[in-house]
Each structure stands twice: as C-alpha cells, then as structure tokens.
Amino acid sequence: MTEVASSFFASATDVLRFPPTAFPKGKSVQKNLDTHYVNLEGLFRSLAAEGFGGTILMVFEEGSEALIVFREGTIITAYVYGKDSKQMGLEALENALALAKEHKAYVDVFKLEHEMLVALLPLLHGVQVHADQPGLGIEQVVADFKKAEFTGALVAGENVPEMVGLIYAGVPMGWFDAQGVDHESGARPPAVRSQNFRAFALDKADTFAAINLELEKMKVAARLREVLFRELKEMGLVLYDRGFTRRKFTEERLVSKAGYREMVGDTERSLASLRGPGIARKVAGELDALVDSLIDVGF
Amino acid sequence: MPPQAATAFTAGDYLLYIVAMNYLTIFSGVLFLLAFIMLGLIALRVHRVFAVGTGWPLFFVGPVGALVYSVYTIVHGGGPTTSGEALAAERWIAYGVFLLGSVTCWWGLRIFYGALRSLEAEGRKIRARHAEVVLRA
Numbered sequence: 504m505t506e507v508a509s510s511f512f513a514s515a516t517d518v519l520r521f522p523p524t525a526f527p528k529g530k531s532v533q534k535n536l537d538t539h540y541v542n543l544e545g546l547f548r549s550l551a552a553e554g555f556g557g558t559i560l561m562v563f564e565e566g567s568e569a570l571i572v573f574r575e576g577t578i579i580t581a582y583v584y585g586k587d588s589k590q591m592g593l594e595a596l597e598n599a600l601a602l603a604k605e606h607k608a609y610v611d612v613f614k615l616e617h618e619m620l621v622a623l624l625p626l627l628h629g630v631q632v633h634a635d636q637p638g639l640g641i642e643q644v645v646a647d648f649k650k651a652e653f654t655g656a657l658v659a660g661e662n663v664p665e666m667v668g669l670i671y672a673g674v675p676m677g678w679f680d681a682q683g684v685d686h687e688s689g690a691r692p693p694a695v696r697s698q699n700f701r702a703f704a705l706d707k708a709d710t711f712a713a714i715n716l717e718l719e720k721m722k723v724a725a726r727l728r729e730v731l732f733r734e735l736k737e738m739g740l741v742l743y744d745r746g747f748t749r750r751k752f753t754e755e756r757l758v759s760k761a762g763y764r765e766m767v768g769d770t771e772r773s774l775a776s777l778r779g780p781g782i783a784r785k786v787a788g789e790l791d792a793l794v795d796s797l798i799d800v801g802f
Numbered sequence: 803m804p805p806q807a808a809t810a811f812t813a814g815d816y817l818l819y820i821v822a823m824n825y826l827t828i829f830s831g832v833l834f835l836l837a838f839i840m841l842g843l844i845a846l847r848v849h850r851v852f853a854v855g856t857g858w859p860l861f862f863v864g865p866v867g868a869l870v871y872s873v874y875t876i877v878h879g880g881g882p883t884t885s886g887e888a889l890a891a892e893r894w895i896a897y898g899v900f901l902l903g904s905v906t907c908w909w910g911l912r913i914f915y916g917a918l919r920s921l922e923a924e925g926r927k928i929r930a931r932h933a934e935v936v937l938r939a
Contacts, residue, residue, distance in 0.1 A: 721935075728932065737925020738918075741852060744928045755935075773851045 515626040515656065515703050516591070520663045522584040523570035527623055527656075527667050527679035529557050529615035536610040538603050543610070544801025548759075550612070551576045551802035557614040558623075561599060563606045569599035572627070574620060578800055580713040582627055591627065592713035597798055619676050622669035625655040625703035628713055632702045641692045644700050649673040655704035659695040666695045717756035719797060723763065724755040726793045731770070734786055735777075742773055760799040767791055824876045831872030835865040838907055845914045854917045860910030867903015871896050 515521050536546070538561075550559075554576035561569040567585040571578055581596035583589065590598050602608070615623065632655070641659065648657070648670055657668040660681075667683075669676045678686040678693050686693045731739030746769045752758050758766075771787035811819065842861025849856040874896035878889070 725932070732929075737922045737929070738852070740925040740928040741921050744924075745852070777847050777851050 513631065514629050515631075515658055515664070515701070516582060516584075516589060518631065518701065519658065519660065521626065523560055523568040523582055524562065524683060525664050525667075525681055526558065526560070526570055526626065526683050527619070527669055527677065528560070528611075528683040528685070529613040529619060531611065532557070532614050533610070533612040536612075538608045538610060541610065542801075543600070543603050544799060546610070546612075546801075547578070548801035551800075555612075555614070556617060556620055557612065560611040560613065561603065561608045563602050563608040565602075565606045567602055567606075569595065569602065569608075570627075571596065571599060572620070572624070574617075574712070578714055578716055580624070580627055593719075593798065596714055596800070600798065600800070616676075618671035619669050621705075622654055622656055622671050622676060625705050626658070626667070629655060629703040629705045632704050639700075640698075641695060641700065644702075645670075645675060645692055648702070653702065653704065655702055658701045658703065659697045659699065661697060661699050665697045666693060668692060716798070716800065720758060720763075721755050723793055723797050724758070727763070727766075727790055730786065730789050730793070734774070734782075742770060746770055746773070759802050760794060760797045763794045763797065764791075767794055827872050827875045831868050834868045838862070838865040838910075841914075842910075845910070845917075848914075848917065848921075852917075852921055854921065855913060856917045857910040857913030860906050860913070864903045864905075864907035864910060867899040867901070867906070870903075871900035 533546075546559075550573055555573045556575060557573055559571040559573070561571070563569070567583060569584070570582045572580045572582075578596060580592060581599055582591055583595040583598045583602075632653075641657075644657065645668070650673070652673040654671050654673075657670060658664050659666040659668075663681065665681055666686075667679045669679070675690045675692065678688055680686060728740060728743055731743050733739070735742060743766075746766045747755075747758075749769065750762065750765060752762060752766075767787055767790040770790060771783045774783035774786055777783075838861045842858050845856035845858035845861060848854065849858055874892060878892070
C-alpha cells in the first residue's frame with residue numbers, strides 16, 4: 504500500500520503552476536458577471552445571507568485571476584494568481600477586491616458540496632502527503648487512498664495540473680481536467696498521460712479557514728471599545744453598547760464594515776454632545792482608522 | 803468713651819467691611835450659581851446622551867437660593883433698614899431660600915451621582931461580558 508504520511512511539503516499552488524481557473528469547478532450558479540455592472544459586495548452579501556458554500560472565480564482583464572472560497576456563508580480563504588506574484592488568505596482577498604475596483608473582471612460563482620469543498624481546500628492550504636511510488640497507476644493510488652480513507656486532492660501532472668481528483672473519506676467525489684471541468688466519469692478516474700501524482704491533505708484542522716472575517720471583526724470591535732474606554736472609562740463602553748443595540752446588531756462578529764461605520768458616526772454625535780465637537784472628531788478619526796482596517800466584503 | 807464712638811466705622815473700615823464685603827458676597831453668589839449651572843449643563847449632556855435621569859434642572863434652580871441670600875446680605879449689609887418684624891420675615895425668607903437651595907443642589911447631586919454610578923456599573927457589566935466572550939473564543 505502506498506504510504507500516506509503527513510509531510511512538510513508545500514501546497515499545490517506552491518509546487519505547481521495552478522491558476523484559479525484550473526481549480527475544480529462545482530455547479531455553476533452565476534456565469535460571466537461583469538464587475539462593471541455587478542456590485543461585488545452586494546453579491547458577497549447575498550451569498551453570505553444564503554449560507555453559500557463554494558467558490559467565486561474572478562478573471563481580471565489585466566490578466567490576474569482570483570479565487571474566493573465561501574463556506575457556510577462566510578469567506579474562508581482566497582487565492583490570487585497574478586502575472587508576477589501569488590497571494591493567499593486575507594492578503595489575497597484584499598488584493599482581489601482592490602483589483603476589482605481598478606480593473607474590469609468577469610465573475611463566475613460555483614456551488615460546491617461540503618465534501619467537495621473539504622477535499623478542494625488542501626490544494627490551497629494543505630501539505631503534500633507523499634505518495635511517490637514510481638510506476639504506480641492512478642487506479643492503484645485511488646485504491647490505496649480508499650483503504651486509508653484519505654480526504655484531500657489528488658493531482659496528476661508535472662508542472663501544471665493535468666487532472667485533479669477530489670477525494671472524501673477515500674471516495675472520489677469528482678475528477679476535473681486542467682480547466683477545472685468535471686470529467687463526469689463518476690468515481691472512476693479518467694485516463695491521464697502523466698504518471699506523476701501528488702496528493703494534498705489538510706495538515707491541521709486550523710488550516711481549514713485561512714481567513715476568519717468574524718475574528719477580524721471581533722478584534723476591531725475590541726479595539727473600538729478600548730478607545731472609548733480610554734476616553735470615557737465605563738461610560739465609553741455604555742455608549743458603545745447602546746449604539747450597538749440601537750442599530751439592532753446582535754453580535755460583533757456579524758456586523759458589517761458599513762455597520763461599524765454607522766456606529767462610529769453615532770459615537771461621534773454622542774461625543775460631540777458630551778465633550779464637544781473637537782474631541783468628538785479626534786476620537787471618531789481614531790475609530791474610523793480602526794474600521795478602515797476591516798476588509799469590506801459587504802457582510 | 804461712649805460706646806457709639808468705639809463701633810463707628812472710619813471711611814477705610816466702611817470700604818473694607820461694607821463695600822468690599824458686599825462685592826465679595828455678590829461675586830461668591832454668582833460663582834456659586836455659575837458652578838452649579840455648569841454642573842447642570844454636564845448633567846444635561848449626560849442625560850441627553852445616555853437617556854438617564856440626572857436631575858439636571860435642580861442644578862439650575864438650586865443656586866437661586868444662594869442668589870437670594872446674596873441680595874439680602876447686600877441690602878442689609880450696612881445695618882437694619884426696616885422694622886424688627888419685617889427684618890425677621892426677610893431673614894426667614896433669605897435663610898429659608900438659602901437652605902432650600904442648598905437642599906435642592908444636594909438632591910440634584912445625589913441624583914446625578916446615582917446616575918453616574920449606575921452607568922459605571924452598566925459599563926463594568928459590559929466589560930465583564932466582553933471578557934467572557936474573549937475567554938470563550
């Protein structure tokens with residue numbers, strides 16, 4: 504049996520030329536949305552509201568590509584493949600949104616079942632698990648993975664992916680060509696020319712989400728509270744809490760960037776009544792800078 | 803020496819003990835009034851922002867007693883100017899209003915202090931709640 508052991512090798516995007524367009528595509532939900540006509544934040548907000556799980560593929564006119572991964576209505580990772588650089592995680596998400604503001608892009612939305620998503624993520628954040636046995640055919644590799652109840656992605660190809668298989672608990676969920684299109688061969692792997700197979704699995708559970716937008720929001724909220732506490736002690740916290748309740752927000756992690764901006768506006772008005780407009784402007788400036796550090800994904 | 807001569811004011815004494823003291827009384831009465839009005843404005847701001855009862859009108863009404871007392875002191879500063887009966891009534895009014903004003907200010911302070919304490923307690927609860935969330939996370 505092929506040994507499937509954890510290793511410290513890089514992920515698929517590091518070892519292969521793996522642009523977002525080559526990633527396995529799920530069921531197409533939206534196709535060729537032009538960012539000139541579509542509000543990206545609105546699209547994200549709508550996907551978040553419906554608890555979407557899948558990928559958003561963005562192809563920019565200037566040549567870059569971006570992949571944004573949603574799980575249960577929140578963005579968990581992103582990948583940008585540019586002409587000169589690659590980015591992953593929060594940096595990639597920020598870059599993708601910045602690119603979308605500057606350049607026209609076409610956006611495709613693909614829905615992926617949970618099992619497929621879990622098997623796809625190792626391509627971005629997993630590690631290569633060694634399955635290197637020369638002369639071993641793909642059928643044999645798949646059989647070995649079935650015994651080991653492997654979950655992850657199997658990639659055939661030398662420098663570029665010729666074929667990607669998504670495997671969940673040893674069961675192949677789908678086989679995808681170099682353009683990420685499903686071969687529709689079911690559990691049976693299609694014939695491939697390459698004899699070089701690489702398998703990628705999530706090394707640790709915490710690599711599942713490279714982006715934790717909710718945690719980022721909670722961190723910013725904590726800093727907002729710190730500033731208000733510094734200015735007004737406990738009364739600052741009361742001001743924050745009442746503003747939060749007045750806006751009918753329930754949890755800090757669920758408040759959007761726009762929501763935090765509204766709260767800063769409310770706080771500035773209250774501070775102006777309490778301590779005068781000068782101090783209010785100064786504190787609001789500080790709070791605004793904190794909110795600015797949040798990435799605006801629309802939800 | 804006749805007793806009248808011993809108590810008679812010289813021009814300098816009159817300036818010091820009557821005129822200057824009258825001005826000081828006016829000045830302190832106005833300061834007293836302004837101090838409480840400022841406190842009242844702070845209480846009014848807290849009331850507007852946090853929607854809590856701070857008793858702010860009491861800080862505007864209370865110091866009027868001090869002002870009335872100041873006026874009485876100035877009017878009678880140079881000695882009795884009316885009959886004994888009327889003077890007694892004026893004294894009752896002046897000192898009574900002064901006492902009432904003081905009690906009003908004290909009552910306002912008590913309400914304001916209570917409002918600030920309750921806001922402080924609310925803030926502490928909010929702080930503890932967020933600390934719990936951080937610990938859970």
